[in-house]
Structures are given as structure tokens and as C-alpha cells.
Amino acid sequence: MEVQPEPGFVIKTHNKKNVEGFTEGLKIFINICHSGKVPAPPLATDEEIRKAIEADDNATYKVPLSLSVPRTDLDKAGKTCIVFDACVNTNAIIKATKDGDYKLFLIELALEWVEEQYKLELSREFSLPKMRAKGKLVKHFIRRPERPSISELDSSVLPPTKSKTTTTTKKTLPKPDYEIRKEPKGVENATYILIDIKLPDIENMNDAMVDIEKDKVIFKIPKKYALDLKLPILIDTEEGTAEFNRETRILTLKLTIL
Structure with missing residues (x-):
């Protein structure tokens, strides 16, 4: 890249x-x-x-x-x-x-x-x-990690099998509570949008993943939480900070408004 x-x-x-x-x-x-x-x-x-x-x-x-x-x-x-x-x-x-x-x-x-x-x-x-x-x-x-290759099996060398339909159920992770506010407060043309994500049972952000797009935030902790949040305003994906308060167990995203 x-x-x-x-x-x-x-x-x-x-x-x-x-x-x-x-x-x-x-x-x-x-x-x-x-x-x-x-x-x-x-x-x-x-x-x-x-x-x-x-x-x-x-x-x-x-x-x-x-x-x-x-x-x-x-x-x-x-x-x-x-x-x-x-x-x-x-x-x-x-x-x-x-x-x-x-x-x-x-x-x-x-x-x-x-x-x-x-x-x-x-x-x-x-x-x-x-x-x-x-x-x-x-x-x-910057080198992007290569995707693992997918090996294909040659069906001509496999013994015939009866078709079997299987159904897999994808578990939906709980959505964490969150609050959105603008900063500075009371100003018509605010500079930042702040998102507080409440994670009462999380001690650190070692496994957390955050993806910032112009109109949404995707947050996930494997096997714990998942949040796909549509934003009410466009933000600058090149700027922003993320801080986790271990005492309050709140992750705060501070994003610059376009």
C-alpha cells in the first residue's frame, strides 16, 4: 500500500x-x-x-x-x-x-x-x-498482510457422497451501551463528536478493534461486544483519538467533524 x-x-x-x-x-x-x-x-x-x-x-x-x-x-x-x-x-x-x-x-x-x-x-x-x-x-x-490462500479440491478424485444440508447459526454479540455528544457544548458548529462506549466487564483494550469510516464507527471485542454505529454527521477519518478509562470502564472516541 x-x-x-x-x-x-x-x-x-x-x-x-x-x-x-x-x-x-x-x-x-x-x-x-x-x-x-x-x-x-x-x-x-x-x-x-x-x-x-x-x-x-x-x-x-x-x-x-x-x-x-x-x-x-x-x-x-x-x-x-x-x-x-x-x-x-x-x-x-x-x-x-x-x-x-x-x-x-x-x-x-x-x-x-x-x-x-x-x-x-x-x-x-x-x-x-x-x-x-x-x-x-x-x-x-506499507505491506499489507496477505490473505490466506484457499485450496480447491478436485471433485473428480473424491468418492461420491450424498448431499447434506447443514444450517449454521451465527451468534449475535451484544451491543454495548453508548452515548454521543458534540464538543464544544452549546456551539452550533461543533468541532468534535465524542462517543462514550460503556464496557462494564472489560478491563483493557488488548483485543478491541475499532474501524472509523466517514459516516460510521465499527467496534468489536471478540466474543464480547459488537457495535456498528451509524453517525449523524460526517467525520474526518485521518484524525481522532481513543482513550479507555479503566476506572469507569468507558472507551471514549473523539472524532473531528468535517
Whole structure:
């Protein structure tokens, strides 16, 4: 799948050791960019996200990231530098603009990815230039998981059998209670639509699946709940957040109105 990222913010740092193709002291720019087509981070509680931010050994929260190949550019002084694009889901960028610790988490994630892929040692004395992207962002190609193939049996080699009609009953999962409201309240042209999905017997969002379309939300927890919710207004599928409150057992979706 081809993805054209949108600009987010830029990290400026330097390489600390000589590696083939990367000299010591070489300036490195990493564009933290985003797209709604990149897989979104899993639904998680604030506690689970905090564990990841603090590098807790028991952390399970992860942010999918697509890293471009390096390309050369010039810095302000006209010297050669290297640029990478680290593309994450738009929801991660939205959260980073509101949470400084989460932004640092994304920065460290991008630095570690570059180090791991290219055997570099990047300085943690970085800066954030006042630009949304260094150079032109390149397209990313994200591999979709292949569907399992279906094997066909050759009926000519099978013994004849009597036809038998079987009926399967598909169990309908219960629909969770929910509430819809607009924000800000009392404003004719609201900016967001908020959906509170009540899940009194659910402790975490590990198995939850959310699919956002322009006019509906599909939510499912296997063997527990299923909700196919038609929305009263069109929303932007590229923006939105999902937060699960473990105390109230409520999942809140905050979606931007078109």
C-alpha cells in the first residue's frame, strides 16, 4: 500500500561514531510525519501508555512506525546532512501535540529505529527546528498482510457422497451501551463528536478493534461486544483519538467533524 505522509515535526541530531556511509559528527534530521493509513497504536489505558513512555519492562504498548531509506540534503551552512522520514499514524501525532512526554516517547522511538536499522549511535542532545519537515517527504510502501490462500479440491478424485444440508447459526454479540455528544457544548458548529462506549466487564483494550469510516464507527471485542454505529454527521477519518478509562470502564472516541 502506497502512503504519502503529512509533515509533523523534525528532530535534529548527529551521529557519534563512524559507520560505513555515515561519518562521526554527521548531522541527522528525522522527519516525524504521519498518515491515517499507517496502522494505529492499539487502544490502551493511560497507565499502559505511561509504562511504555517510562520504558517499563512490562510495557506492551507499541507505536507502529515506517522508516524511509536515508537521503542526502544540505543544512543551513551548505554542508551535507542525512534525512530520514519516520511515519506514524495520525493519532500518535495528535497525542504528541498535547502530551510532551508522549512526544519524547515518539522521538526516542524514531532515534532507536534509525540506530537499529543502520547501526548508528545518535546523540540524545537533539533539537527540534522550527520546521514541519526537512526537505520533501517521500512516499512509503506499507505491506499489507496477505490473505490466506484457499485450496480447491478436485471433485473428480473424491468418492461420491450424498448431499447434506447443514444450517449454521451465527451468534449475535451484544451491543454495548453508548452515548454521543458534540464538543464544544452549546456551539452550533461543533468541532468534535465524542462517543462514550460503556464496557462494564472489560478491563483493557488488548483485543478491541475499532474501524472509523466517514459516516460510521465499527467496534468489536471478540466474543464480547459488537457495535456498528451509524453517525449523524460526517467525520474526518485521518484524525481522532481513543482513550479507555479503566476506572469507569468507558472507551471514549473523539472524532473531528468535517
